[in-house]
Structure formats: structure tokens, C-alpha cells
Amino acid sequence: MKRIITFAAVIILALAATSEARIKVKGRGATMNFDPGSIPANFQASFEMMSKKCIKCHTMERTVIAIQTGRAPITGQPFDKQAVKAYGIKMLRKPNSDMNKQEIREIVILLNYLLDENAR
């Protein structure tokens, strides 16, 4: 009996872990974004900033798809941590990006976290 309970507990924990690991997405097309409810409290501020700053030239759909598929949708390049960093620097250099170094750093940390969560 004890064994069955232990086994059941392990299964429940495993299910809970997988359902929490994935970052949920809300909306379609232009309104698509990560579900704010699946972003932990310590990342909420960065998430809000990203949702404002990163929709100046295109929608969040591009970023969501890159995180979900691990591929940058326009160029087809792998979207891994190295790409996130390179892309952050690229954005920073765009004259009209309206972002500073600190903001880019926060967004890069957030995107790395999202990549980790989605890879689980």
C-alpha cells in the first residue's frame, strides 16, 4: 500500500512539474503574447517592459514563436541564448529602438528564462 501511495505521489509531482514548466501563450496573431499568469512574480516587471518595448516595430508574435520553436521566424536562425544576446545588442544599436542597455539586459534575462522553461 505504501508503495502505491509513493508511486502515485511521484506521478502527481511529475505531472504538476510538466504542466508548470511550459509557458502558456494567450491570443492569436497580432495579439499573441506569453500569458502573464505563467510569468513568475520576479519577472513581471521585465515582462511588462518587454510587452511595451518590443512591439514598436513588430508584434510579440515574432518573439513568442521564436521562444516556442527555438527558431527565429524571419531568418530561420536558431533562437538560443547566444541568439537572444546577439539580438539584444542588435536592437540596442537600432537608432529608433527606444531602449537602453539596462532594459535590454533585463529582457535578455527574461528571454533566457523563457527559453529554459520551454526546453523542459
Ligand code: HEC
Ligand atoms: C526598432 C524596431 C524594432 C524593435 C524595437 C524590436 N524589433 Fe525585433 N525585429 C525588428 C526587425 C526590423 C526585424 C527583422 C529582422 C531583423 O532586422 O533582425 C525583427 C525581428 C525580430 C525577431 C525575429 C528574428 C529573426 O532573425 O527571425 C525576433 C525574435 C524579434 N525581432 C524580437 C524582438 C524583441 C524581443 C524585441 C524587444 C527587445 C524587439 N524585437 C524589438 C525590429 C525591431
